[in-house]
Amino acid sequence: MTNKRLETAAAAAVALMLVAAGFIFLYAPTDALQGPVQRIFYLHVSSAIAAYGCFAVVLLGGIVYLWKENAAADRLARAGAVVGLVFTTVTLVMGMIWAKPIWGTFWTWDARLTSTLVLWIIYAGYLMIRRLSEPGRQAARFAAVVGIFGFIDVPVVHFSVTWWRTQHPGPVVINDALPSQMLVAFFVTMVCTLFLAAVMIAIRYRIEVLTDQAAEKVVVAPIIASSEAGTAR
Amino acid sequence: MIYLLTAYGFGVAMLGGYLVWSLLRVRELSRKQ
Numbered sequence: 001m002t003n004k005r006l007e008t009a010a011a012a013a014v015a016l017m018l019v020a021a022g023f024i025f026l027y028a029p030t031d032a033l034q035g036p037v038q039r040i041f042y043l044h045v046s047s048a049i050a051a052y053g054c055f056a057v058v059l060l061g062g063i064v065y066l067w068k069e070n071a072a073a074d075r076l077a078r079a080g081a082v083v084g085l086v087f088t089t090v091t092l093v094m095g096m097i098w099a100k101p102i103w104g105t106f107w108t109w110d111a112r113l114t115s116t117l118v119l120w121i122i123y124a125g126y127l128m129i130r131r132l133s134e135p136g137r138q139a140a141r142f143a144a145v146v147g148i149f150g151f152i153d154v155p156v157v158h159f160s161v162t163w164w165r166t167q168h169p170g171p172v173v174i175n176d177a178l179p180s181q182m183l184v185a186f187f188v189t190m191v192c193t194l195f196l197a198a199v200m201i202a203i204r205y206r207i208e209v210l211t212d213q214a215a216e217k218v219v220v221a222p223i224i225a226s227s228e229a230g231t232a233r
Numbered sequence: 234m235i236y237l238l239t240a241y242g243f244g245v246a247m248l249g250g251y252l253v254w255s256l257l258r259v260r261e262l263s264r265k266q
Contacts, residue, residue, distance in 0.1 A: 017248075037240075089247060207258050
């Protein structure tokens with residue numbers, strides 16, 4: 001994708017998020033029990049679903065890399081991990097801010113919150129491996145394994161509210177616990193957030209391509225210079 | 234209301250900030266190439 005196309009896609013994503021904001025703040029009704037603070041739900045849950053999608057990209061990229069040693073798959077996995085971490089941060093922090101007025105505390109060690117924090121730590125670890133290790137096959141293979149096994153935590157996060165008795169509420173969307181206007185606002189926000197996540201991954205992928213090309217130049221340039229010096233002699 | 238504004242303020246700052254930063258980074262890396 002060219003830079004121009006990426007910028008156009010980013011502008012489209014921002015426009016779609018503004019549409020989602022319209023649905024969240026103007027269309028969706030105010031919750032009778034929680035009041036306006038319940039509107040945090042729309043971006044909080046959509047960000048969590050976007051993070052699941054990003055980590056699925058890391059999983060697929062890791063599998064393809066281990067199978068074919070394809071550099072593009074490794075770059076895609078790296079892009080998915082960064083963007084997934086951004087969305088997990090948004091999920092965690094927005095959830096904490098929502099928890100304060102409803103539960104009376106920012107944090108409690110219940111299954112959903114703890115497993116989500118573990119998810120954040122796994123992918124922060126994945127990115128630390130990439131940053132601290134020498135770039136190359138070994139680092140990519142190791143990171144792919146971490147990305148594949150790390151994904152095990154995604155279903156744990158998702159089903160934690162049904163597997164364990166938690167303070168975090170259970171699934172409301174699939175249990176038909178929301179009025180239709182709230183459901184519409186949620187689905188619009190989710191689609192817009194997923195589009196934003198896809199655009200962010202595409203931009204990050206471009207960054208990874210350009211970074212790899214710059215690193216290759218740094219390695220290749222002295223080799224060319226030394227071979228030219230040898231020829232001149 | 235303050236919690237709602239703080240939560241969305243953070244969400245917008247994080248997602249918008251990352252989006253803008255990544256677009257600037259692409260421009261910078263493209264210029265260097």
